[in-house]
Amino acid sequence: MSGFLSLHGIRKEFNGVVAVDTFDLDVEPGEFVSFLGPSGCGKTTTLRMVAGFEQPTAGTIRLAGKDVTYAKANERNIGMVFQSYALFPNMTVAENIAFGLRVRKEEGSARSDRVSELLDLIHLPDKAKSYPNELSGGQQQRVALARALAIRPQLLLLDEPLSALDAKIRDDLRAEIRRIQRQLNITTIYVTHDQEEALALSDRVVVMSKGRMEQVGEPFEIYNNPATGFVASFVGQLNRLPVTVEDPALGRIRMGRNELRTTSMIEAPTGAGVSLMMRPEEITLDDAEENVLEGIVETVTFLGSIVRVQVGVEGSKVIADLFNERLLELPEAGDSTRISFPPHACWVMA
Amino acid sequence: MLPFFLFSGMFLIAPAIILAYRSLEGPDGTLTLDNYRALTTDTVIAAYSMSVRISLTTAVIGGLVGFFLAWAVSMGGLPRPFRSGLTTFSGVASNFAGVPLAAAFIFTLGRIGVLTALFQLIGVDLYGGGFTIYSYWGLSLVYLFFQIPLMVLVMLPALDGLKQDWREAAENLGATPGQYWRRVALPVLLPSILGTMILLFGNAFGAHATAYALTGGLLPLATLLIGQQISGDVLNNPGLGYAVAMGMVFIMGLSIVLYSILQRRSERWLG
Numbered sequence A: 001m002s003g004f005l006s007l008h009g010i011r012k013e014f015n016g017v018v019a020v021d022t023f024d025l026d027v028e029p030g031e032f033v034s035f036l037g038p039s040g041c042g043k044t045t046t047l048r049m050v051a052g053f054e055q056p057t058a059g060t061i062r063l064a065g066k067d068v069t070y071a072k073a074n075e076r077n078i079g080m081v082f083q084s085y086a087l088f089p090n091m092t093v094a095e096n097i098a099f100g101l102r103v104r105k106e107e108g109s110a111r112s113d114r115v116s117e118l119l120d121l122i123h124l125p126d127k128a129k130s131y132p133n134e135l136s137g138g139q140q141q142r143v144a145l146a147r148a149l150a151i152r153p154q155l156l157l158l159d160e161p162l163s164a165l166d167a168k169i170r171d172d173l174r175a176e177i178r179r180i181q182r183q184l185n186i187t188t189i190y191v192t193h194d195q196e197e198a199l200a201l202s203d204r205v206v207v208m209s210k211g212r213m214e215q216v217g218e219p220f221e222i223y224n225n226p227a228t229g230f231v232a233s234f235v236g237q238l239n240r241l242p243v244t245v246e247d248p249a250l251g252r253i254r255m256g257r258n259e260l261r262t263t264s265m266i267e268a269p270t271g272a273g274v275s276l277m278m279r280p281e282e283i284t285l286d287d288a289e290e291n292v293l294e295g296i297v298e299t300v301t302f303l304g305s306i307v308r309v310q311v312g313v314e315g316s317k318v319i320a321d322l323f324n325e326r327l328l329e330l331p332e333a334g335d336s337t338r339i340s341f342p343p344h345a346c347w348v349m350a
Numbered sequence B: 001m002l003p004f005f006l007f008s009g010m011f012l013i014a015p016a017i018i019l020a021y022r023s024l025e026g027p028d029g030t031l032t033l034d035n036y037r038a039l040t041t042d043t044v045i046a047a048y049s050m051s052v053r054i055s056l057t058t059a060v061i062g063g064l065v066g067f068f069l070a071w072a073v074s075m076g077g078l079p080r081p082f083r084s085g086l087t088t089f090s091g092v093a094s095n096f097a098g099v100p101l102a103a104a105f106i107f108t109l110g111r112i113g114v115l116t117a118l119f120q121l122i123g124v125d126l127y128g129g130g131f132t133i134y135s136y137w138g139l140s141l142v143y144l145f146f147q148i149p150l151m152v153l154v155m156l157p158a159l160d161g162l163k164q165d166w167r168e169a170a171e172n173l174g175a176t177p178g179q180y181w182r183r184v185a186l187p188v189l190l191p192s193i194l195g196t197m198i199l200l201f202g203n204a205f206g207a208h209a210t211a212y213a214l215t216g217g218l219l220p221l222a223t224l225l226i227g228q229q230i231s232g233d234v235l236n237n238p239g240l241g242y243a244v245a246m247g248m249v250f251i252m253g254l255s256i257v258l259y260s261i262l263q264r265r266s267e268r269w270l271g
């Protein structure tokens, strides 16, 4: 049984250069899926194949049970929101929203009902007669969203819709997009290179790198159980310490003079040089029973709710994110300190 | 700012004031409105109307042909070299006017021109068929030689200003390419198309050297009339010449106002 939207073996080459390779994904009805990855990894290309602006070199795309791999873009009934908003400058907000209905020859009164419905949905009921250049970036993007939704699309695609906006507006609109998506229960694919955005919004995240899928999973899973080194380092901050395996069965490893332990599996033989990974928020500066390392504080950065401390440990850098609690005694650069992390919060990678 | 006012004062405002003053001067040097009354005589009306007609014709035809050419090389799927070729040619041809242009046309399409002769060889007698380059349509043809390239030069950047995202957004919303052109691309381009046509109108309306070199005084044109009144002719009346010029300044001014209104709109959309 395949999903509502199903991409199978999708591959795209531009003049022989591979942009997307072996992309397989099933999206359930009403699901919100993000494509997350660095610039150039093929997110937009994949989205454009779904929208019908590019044709895959190989593979099939099925939507609601129908093969749409080679269907024309204007016959797919998919709504798309562009990074640049792409509002028509010669039309008012209302005319922009009505555009899709107009070319479908929908009747005038039904059209204007739908337009006011959508203006309410995006909380801009009094901007119907404004022109796009009279709106702020955030307002323009809301209108673009309304325009895409007006045609009652089977699928909503958004390509980095918030990346041209200020941080504050970005957060508001992010919440707004999720609210609207839930309210309409519309199947959505959201492209972003911002991991926080992907984690906050999505039911599932597809992490991509160099045209390939690295991992597909719920945000929690992606963050806590990254499948590859790439995912681990791209999603969230990650510390990486060079260690030697002592006893794989017992999870024993060594860094210089220090004995360390992890509860996760070690798939390397005794004596192998591997990396020990842990998230900055798992590290504390308190004394603990085990997994204690000595180091020198290098920098202390105040980030509001957290304080980021960089500690030099035997030639490696370790980042620790500490909650900014009232009584937190801030270390200073040059202090010697101990860091520790629980055995269940670190894992070994080749 | 000061250099601007100085400059425009010297080269724009002062001449305009002198022109206005001279247009109010009678032959004996007294102030009079006679010259303006004379603007309604048949000769003057005929000259204005011929100038306006030729300018309109060449602006509209030049505008349409130029727009189509620009469209063809920018998005009509023609290979890249066509575009740079056309741009270079247009850059040169749009500045090709006056005596050299007239001479070039006389040598090719004149009564004994090369093309005329070639046509005769294949059995087409241009001049026998009533065509002459020294006529309304002949002059229009010559003007088109710089009007079309000018349109191409101005429209190419405007066409480039159409965002690919607009086309895709329209397509995504279900529009056919035709619907996209009718409802988005053309309306967005319309101010620049019309604005540039007005530019072409002014360009032809003010042309003097080309018309003079080609037809002498055969065609009654406003610019030629001014020339005849101000200089040389036995029957001349400089005051009338200046009044005709004032009328042209007025028409040109109107075009410039229209042009700048349209230009402002198109900049907002395509900028």
Ligand SMILES: Nc1ncnc2c1ncn2[C@@H]1O[C@H](COP(=O)(O)OP(=O)(O)OP(=O)(O)O)[C@@H](O)[C@H]1O
Pocket (backbone or CB within 6 Å): A014, A018, A019, A037, A038, A039, A040, A041, A042, A043, A044, A045, A046, A193
């Ligand atoms: N029309 C095209 N012609 C040639 N190469 C292309 C084309 N479109 C994309 N590419 C290439 O395909 C690769 C993937 O591009 P894509 O735009 O999908 O990346 P992206 O993940 O969306 O990146 P970004 O975050 O920068 O938008 C890139 O290497 C890009 O150069």
Ligand SMILES: [Mg+2]
Pocket (backbone or CB within 6 Å): A043, A044, A045
């Ligand atoms: Mg992209």
